[in-house]
Amino acid sequence: MNRKTGVFLLLMLLYVFGMPSIASSCGNLIPPFTYSVPDGVANETAYYDWSVKPANFTAVNFWMQAIQATKKNFPGVSKVEVDYMRMYCRDTGGVDTLMQSKEYNAVEDPFNSGALFILSPWFYNNANEPMPVQFELTSGYVFFYPNTRYEKVWHWWGPRATIPANTDYCWMEARVWIEGPATVQAGMEFWLDETAPWAGDGVNNVLMGVSDWFFESSGWQIITVVPLI
Numbered sequence: 001m002n003r004k005t006g007v008f009l010l011l012m013l014l015y016v017f018g019m020p021s022i023a024s025s026c027g028n029l030i031p032p033f034t035y036s037v038p039d040g041v042a043n044e045t046a047y048y049d050w051s052v053k054p055a056n057f058t059a060v061n062f063w064m065q066a067i068q069a070t071k072k073n074f075p076g077v078s079k080v081e082v083d084y085m086r087m088y089c090r091d092t093g094g095v096d097t098l099m100q101s102k103e104y105n106a107v108e109d110p111f112n113s114g115a116l117f118i119l120s121p122w123f124y125n126n127a128n129e130p131m132p133v134q135f136e137l138t139s140g141y142v143f144f145y146p147n148t149r150y151e152k153v154w155h156w157w158g159p160r161a162t163i164p165a166n167t168d169y170c171w172m173e174a175r176v177w178i179e180g181p182a183t184v185q186a187g188m189e190f191w192l193d194e195t196a197p198w199a200g201d202g203v204n205n206v207l208m209g210v211s212d213w214f215f216e217s218s219g220w221q222i223i224t225v226v227p228l229i
Helices: 003-017
Strands: 022-024 028-030 059-068 079-091 096-102 116-117 128-130 133-134 142-143 152-157 167-179 181-192 205-210 220-227
Touching: 059 079, 059 096, 059 167, 079 181, 167 181, 181 220, 205 220
Parallel strands: none
Antiparallel strands: 022 028, 059 152, 059 181, 079 096, 079 142, 079 167, 116 128, 116 152, 133 142, 167 220, 181 205
8 A cells, every 4th residue: 555545545444434533631622722731820730738727627528610611702602511419428437428519409499509709819808709500300401602701710619517526537529511712620629627718728627638620522421539649
């Protein structure tokens, strides 16, 4: 087979079967666009550190956040759908117990478990405003459009839980579908207790860990915050 024939056959295969998707640690991206994490985010990559738990902290919680992955609202609409968020604690015997979850099977009106925060500087002064969401009750998920407020961080969370005495570590998972130029990250925090108010970074809450940032895919993705091996 000569070179011209080989090139022709390759082009025909690409025409028949289509271009492959671009795989990455942040999910399967859909060509032709690829996106990157905007400058200024607090944590660009995944980490997990159970050892940062202060001795007197007794609770843990879980959250997620989404931002537009391009400057302003170019190249178009972005949509994030969240099927569920679930937080587990694993005991020293290796058994997981579901501690808290958000299943989004009923309308939360007003939506009190999420808010819009300032993107730059990141979460400046903790200033926030209501987060506009919609519910799909037939399938049981919540969704929203980050491009409509591209200057904000879309941040939502689940309830806290008291850490059981025999806990080895806690972790979380969420099932999300990202469409368009948005990116999503999950995270977990230690809290003084289940009801302590936010009193400034590092006072009543300490960051335990975060996931990588995830991007557009052709279907549902599972995002986790777990100990890194």
